[in-house]
Amino acid sequence: MRILYFYPENPLMFTQGNNARALSLLRYFKSRNIKVDFVGEESDDFKEDSILEMKSIGLIAEGFLLKRGNRKSKRIKYLLTYSLPRKMNRSVKDFDRTKFEHKEQFAEIIESRNYDYKIISYAYWASLLDNTKKGDNEKWIIDTHDFLTSQFQTNKKFSLSDYFQTEISVLKKFDRVWVISNEEKYVFSQFLDNQLDLITHSLPNNAQDRHVNAKNIDVVYVASENEHNVKSARWFFENVYPNIKRDIKITVIGKIAKYIPEFENVEKIKFIEDLDGVYKKAKIAICPMLSGTGLKIKVVESLSYGLPVVCNERGIDGLLNKTNNGCLVTNCPLEFANYINKLLQEEEFYEAKSLEASKFFIENFDINSTHKVLDDIFFADKKSHSL
Template sequence: MKKVLFFMPDNPLKKNAGNRTRALSMLSYFKSRNFEIDFVSEYFTGKWNEADIKAFEQAGLASNTYVIKKKPSKKNLLYYLLFYKLPNFFYQNKGWFFPLQFPELVTLRFKRAFKKILKNNDYDYIFINYASWATLVEHNHLTKRSIKVIDTHDFITAQLQKKNNIGKSFKEEIRRISLFDIALAISVEEQYVFSQFCKNRVVLAPMMLDRPENIHATSDKSFDLIYVASDNVHNQKAAKWFFKDVYPLLPTTVQICVIGQINQHLSIKAPNIVTVNFAEDLSIYYQNAKVALCPMLTGTGTKIKVVEALSYGLPIVCNTRGIDGLINKTDNGCLVSDDPIEFGNNIMKLLTDESEYKKQAENALAAFSINYEKEHCYKNLDKLFLK
């Protein structure tokens, strides 16, 4: 039986963001292939509590679960300052005279705890999520016997381009990804960029989801539009644009369901808008909607909500950023426009033109089946992990 050490700073069972859904899908893959999994996470980043840890252990996704705190308690302030804050300042800011311009989230305390796990176990694979945590394997002789894999999730330099020096940030991101034997890219764009500069093997590993067992007929659906969004700056901009520039153009009879933490930033209230702050099971809502929305103006990487909608055969109305990361950019079930009027027209076209709706729904299902259906993606991962 092969053994993998799987690090993810967030709690994958909190399925309220695409990155957690992604990590859960990778854990499920290893579980399905009978890997022995040791799971490592960071207490504060993942907002863990004892109930969360117990629930994760009971989920049976890992043989051993380690949720480590990256910093000690502040009860003994002198100890905290002398033995954590000061040493960690110099560790995380090795180049503090010449800043790296790239996030370093690994603390000295956390890396020591991570090494302790490695010292007591032998792993075939060490799987790290995010380049910002890549230094967990750097200068670590305990990782030499293992194949090191990083799931990049996103192009971090592109996310931080307004804050950091792009050249320095990109150079550091490529250096960190190159610390690994295999780099997984979630989108074709990121695979192309990373493969041009990284010295290791860069593999496309798109988002993978189950095919829904039953898809309701259009006539049975309660909502015309479904909009799923977490709370981040890109979704905040997108929601503001949609409800300010597009929503007023739509008939008040169009029923909209908005799901996710984005609702915390919406001030609009109307009889045709239903808000759901958190849904344990999104399938209920996807099954009861006709069209999915993805009004993204900024951001990088594959939009998980787009892949989710495709799996249910839902046509999608989105901006150009909405199709970022998709393997096929056309005939994929998406109607794309950055113009508010055309965006609204695309919505109404799908809601009023039965033949257009059927065509785009068929395209959506085909795009999902070819590129993102779980068992299809699993076979590609087998070439990496079961050789």
């Protein structure tokens, strides 16, 4: 079996939740000996050295990066094949993130290769398939990652009907639609006849030795620098942080760190190679999240280590159960701070929430159960022939 997997960002930069999900899928493919040709978008954080690393550790068979075409040296081509067609196209432009010459490069990559499945991440990259022909036995899969219409609602020209209609029309082009949460599955199922699969984030159970490692990080906060995280981080440090005891050590990891002021008890790490060591040393995790949709990958990661999570209501989006899941949920700054203080002061309370986090994770996100869902998708034909 051979799969073409498009994911625009660098899966090896797993301090971002979406990248961690992509890396998890690549590890699944590797575990099943499925050959994967990977296509991404070149950026400052994604160069050929990362492609070579992915190949060296056996995550992919071949890897390619789409590069933006030089419109200065190809002005006429840029005007005729990219700029004017985009201006004349009345569909919502936010649902097409391809750059000049991306579609041509993508078509060239797959031209001489046969695939059983082509998987595209995010609806706004689906247009990469516009210039390609589907093979007779080939299946197209869209991994939605999120309900994108909601992400654009602050745009000045946002129209709910136009955006939602565009998103649905894009998804209809695919044989299977992957969603990451039950909420999104419910919304899309009302408008799609495609096969919808709930492919939640999967991780191994990391809480087995949660009492073995020394815990010298009181609070860990992992986040990227998207607009939702920036707004939420400011809310936390302006409204919650003043109510937290000053002897509590907070470690902030990820690009969100550059938006956080200097505090004596706050350590900021913009990038780290391996989050495993951090999670093992942490006592609790926080996920301040005021907006945004979809499953919060960092919440799932924290639960996999048996870490109680203090978060806002948006932090539990995508979780199958909204209670008894290891999360303490509130939108009140004072209560948010009090939860942190209580977890670190009351051992019995902490242990109860830690056990709750581990139990909920094993029941819903453990790698074995999630991989079974993927096996049913990719090996269903083999199973039916063997019956």
